[in-house]
Amino acid sequence: MNTRNVFRKSLMAASAFALCLATNSYAQEGSDKSDLSKQVSSLMPGESNFMMAGLVTFGFVNQSTSYTSGGFKATDKTNSLGDVDRYEFSPMFLWRHGDKLLAEFEPSWDGSAIGVNWADVSYFVSRGLIIRGGYIVLPFGTYTKRLAAGWINKLPSDPMGVDMAGSDFGVEFEGGFPLGNMKWSYDVSLSNGFALANDGTITGVGINAMNNGKTVTGRLALLPLSNSSLEIGASGLVGSLATPAAATFSNINSTDTKGPSLSMYAVDLNFLHNINPVQLNFKAQYSTAAVSNMNYINPADTTSYTFTNSTSSYFAQLSVRPTQSKNKVLKKLELAMRYVNYTAPKQSLWGQNYSEVDVSLDYWLSWRTVLKLGFENLKSDGTTSFTNSNGLDGNSTSINRLIIQFATEL
Amino acid sequence: MKISAKNFTAIALVGLAALGFIGINGCVEGKQLAEKNGMKLWSENCQRCHFSPSSNAFSNEEWKTVGMHMQSRALLTSNERDKIIEFLQN
Numbered sequence: 312m313n314t315r316n317v318f319r320k321s322l323m324a325a326s327a328f329a330l331c332l333a334t335n336s337y338a339q340e341g342s343d344k345s346d347l348s349k350q351v352s353s354l355m356p357g358e359s360n361f362m363m364a365g366l367v368t369f370g371f372v373n374q375s376t377s378y379t380s381g382g383f384k385a386t387d388k389t390n391s392l393g394d395v396d397r398y399e400f401s402p403m404f405l406w407r408h409g410d411k412l413l414a415e416f417e418p419s420w421d422g423s424a425i426g427v428n429w430a431d432v433s434y435f436v437s438r439g440l441i442i443r444g445g446y447i448v449l450p451f452g453t454y455t456k457r458l459a460a461g462w463i464n465k466l467p468s469d470p471m472g473v474d475m476a477g478s479d480f481g482v483e484f485e486g487g488f489p490l491g492n493m494k495w496s497y498d499v500s501l502s503n504g505f506a507l508a509n510d511g512t513i514t515g516v517g518i519n520a521m522n523n524g525k526t527v528t529g530r531l532a533l534l535p536l537s538n539s540s541l542e543i544g545a546s547g548l549v550g551s552l553a554t555p556a557a558a559t560f561s562n563i564n565s566t567d568t569k570g571p572s573l574s575m576y577a578v579d580l581n582f583l584h585n586i587n588p589v590q591l592n593f594k595a596q597y598s599t600a601a602v603s604n605m606n607y608i609n610p611a612d613t614t615s616y617t618f619t620n621s622t623s624s625y626f627a628q629l630s631v632r633p634t635q636s637k638n639k640v641l642k643k644l645e646l647a648m649r650y651v652n653y654t655a656p657k658q659s660l661w662g663q664n665y666s667e668v669d670v671s672l673d674y675w676l677s678w679r680t681v682l683k684l685g686f687e688n689l690k691s692d693g694t695t696s697f698t699n700s701n702g703l704d705g706n707s708t709s710i711n712r713l714i715i716q717f718a719t720e721l
Numbered sequence: 722m723k724i725s726a727k728n729f730t731a732i733a734l735v736g737l738a739a740l741g742f743i744g745i746n747g748c749v750e751g752k753q754l755a756e757k758n759g760m761k762l763w764s765e766n767c768q769r770c771h772f773s774p775s776s777n778a779f780s781n782e783e784w785k786t787v788g789m790h791m792q793s794r795a796l797l798t799s800n801e802r803d804k805i806i807e808f809l810q811n
Contacts, residue, residue, distance in 0.1 A: 360782045407786040415790065435789060438799035457794060463771045487796035492751030496796035532796065537753045538765045583769050590768075678772035720771075 358409050363721070365402035365417070368461030369393055370683075370716030380706045397467055397716060398422040411435050429478055439486035447483050450498035450530040451476035451546045452596050453579040454626075461718035465592075465630045465647035466671045467685040468714070472624025472653040475575065475600050476528065476548055479503055480518050492537040499529040506553035507571045509560060510660045511607055511620050513600070516553050522570070526550025530577075540583040548575040552602065559608040563617060575600040588635035588642075597625040609660075618658040626651040632675075645673040655694075662694035671714075679720035687712040750800065759808025762801050770795065774809070781810040 372394045376387045401419035406412075413435070417428040431445030448456040454473040458464060481502025488495055504526030505513040530546035552571040554560075562569065577598035584591045602620035609616055632645035651667035671685035693706040757765075767773040779787060788806035791797065797805070 360786050362779075362783050362786045405786050405790060407789060410785065410789065413786065413789045413793075433789075433793055435792075441793050443793070457770055460771075485793065485796060487792070487798045487801075489750040489754055489798050489800070491749065492753045494754075494798060498796065537751070539769065540765070542769060581769055592769075675772065678774050679778075 360407045362405045362407070363402060364405060365721040366399065366460050366462055366719065367401075367721065368397065368399040368716060368718040370397055370467065370714055372397060373713040375711045377709045378706065379708075393422055395421050395423055396469075397461075397714065399461055401428060402721070427478075431483075439488050441485050443483040443485070444481070446478055446480055447500060447502070448478050449476040449481075449502060449528045449548065450483065450485070450500055451528050451548050451575060452530070452577040452598050453542075453544055453581065454596055458594065460720065461716070462679050462681055462720045464718075465628070465645060465673055465683075466649050466669045466687075467683050467716040468669070468687060468712075470624070470626040470649065470651040471665055471667060472598070472622070472651075473596065473626070475598055475622070475624070477515065479515060479526070481526075490533075494534040494539065496532045496534075497529070498532075499527070502526050502528065504550040504553065505573060506555050507558070507560065507602065507605070508555075509558060509607065509610075511560070511602065511605070511618070511656065512661065513552060513573060513602065521553035521555065522551060524551030524553070524570075526573070542579075542581045544577075544579040546575075546577040546579070546598075549573070560605045563604050563606055571605055572603045573600065585634070588633045588637075590632050590634045592630045592632075593628070595625065595627040597623070599623040616658070618656050618662075620656050620659065622653075622655050624651070624653040643675045645675060647671045647673060657694040660695060663691050664694060665689070665691040681718050683714065683716040683718070685712075685714040685716065687714065750798075755800075757804070759804035759806075763805045763808055766795060766797060766801065766805065767791075776809045776811050779809075784809045 370393060372389075372391050374389050374391075374394075376389075378385045378387075399419060399421055401417050403415065403417040406414040411434060412432065414432040416430045419426050419428050427446060429446055429448050431443050431447050433441050433443040435441050450456065452473065454470070455477060459469060459473075479500075479502035481500050483498065483500040485498040486496065502525065503516050503518070503520040504524060506516045506521055508514050526548060527550065528546070528548040530544050532542055532544040534542050550573055552573050554570050560571075575598065577596060579596040580594070582591075582593045584593075600622045604617055604620065606615050606617050608614070626649055628647060628649035630645055630647035633641050636642040647670070649667075649669045651665075651669070653663075653665040653667075655661050655663045655665070667687060667689045669685060669687045671683045673684075674682045676682065687710070689708075689710040689712070691708045763773055774787075776784075784806050788802050788809075792799070792802040
């Protein structure tokens with residue numbers, strides 16, 4: 312073999328090797344590029360976004376209850392790790408399509424049953440109009456829709472009577488607008504409404520309406536200060552009440568064919584004020600519900616009776632947090648105090664005058680996680696003036712509760 | 722409920738007046754309000770209900786979702802929502 316041949320062969324082998332290397336490495340680079348572009352495109356915002364949020368509230372409750380009835384007194388003490396009124400595990404699903412559609416679903420477990428807080432879809436029609444349909448939180452008052460979450464509520468329990476309206480199947484229209492340097496908002500819904508129960512209380516009718524009447528609910532709010540620190544709201548709810556098939560109540564005037572009806576009103580207020588180094592927050596809501604007068608049957612002795620069916624409730628709450636304090640522990644502490652009053656119709660089977668004083672010392676681990684040490688004193692006096700199977704007349708109950716509660720938004 | 726022609730006219734008039742009022746005044750943002758930037762609006766609006774979230778709590782796409790969600794909870798104006806979300810996205 313001559314050297315030229317060897318040289319030529321090695322040159323060819325080297326070129327083939329180089330070519331092979333080049334093409335392979337090029338191919339390698341090519342697939343790197345497509346991997347990279349795949350990765351980049353997977354990070355690029357798509358039209359849709361699915362997000363999971365939600366809340367968990369858990370705690371310890373020490374409760375002492377004293378009953379007084381007909382001169383007898385009994386006391387009962389319990390200690391429980393979590394209880395049905397204060398335990399909640401609610402994942403919340405949010406689906407967004409572009410910037411127009413948002414679906415929200417919040418199932419909720421209270422330790423004994425799974426329910427649904429809301430399941431609806433919102434369409435953001437224009438800058439001042441959102442239309443929502445499905446199982447919605449009725450725009451009555453401010454508490455249920457805006458303040459009820461365990462990590463938002465500064466006290467461990469919900470105030471009695473705020474859930475008078477709750478959630479219902481319907482459609483809703485809402486929006487917020489500037490008004491010079493003030494702002495205002497509207498929130499109106501049309502929903503299936505409620506039915507009247509045999510004791511005069513109201514219950515939701517659910518997905519299948521029982522009558523043709525619909526319930527209209529609405530809230531108008533004004534934020535008169537340019538820094539949005541004050542919000543005043545007024546709400547109303549009117550509708551006819553459905554009469555269930557097993558109803559034992561009847562019209563006062565037997566020739567009258569009109570069924571029962573419901574009207575409710577509420578006013579609410581939320582005010583935030585900073586006086587260095589503390590932040591003060593005052594929240595209050597007053598609501599009342601009236602059902603047209605009907606004749607009811609006492610289940611104990613089948614006699615007929617009537618009463619003025621109006622219920623009212625209010626709460627007022629003040630909280631103080633030294634948000635601007637230089638002390639790292641102090642600035643995370645908040646003290647909240649609340650007074651609650653609830654009056655159920657006198658002479659109804661559930662008639663009572665109820666009041667509650669609550670205090671809680673909260674430690675904020677973050678903007679959405681809080682540890683509360685709460686004390687609650689509840690008093691209830693029955694106001695039924697005749698004997699019946701579960702008469703509350705002359706009965707009074709007093710409850711003291713100590714609660715340690717952890718609440719977080721997921 | 723049957724709506725009589727007279728009642729209908731009254732309702733329609735009230736409705737029109739309300740629409741007119743919204744049309745004329747509803748969208749006019751005063752100078753003080755218009756000049757607020759996203760950070761200012763974030764620091765003023767959210768804490769009425771709950772303490773203000775930090776911007777690193779969610780991704781940019783999630784902030785868009787939260788923005789729509791909170792616009793409906795707090796009934797923020799659309800301008801406020803846009804400015805706040807732009808501030809929270811990083």
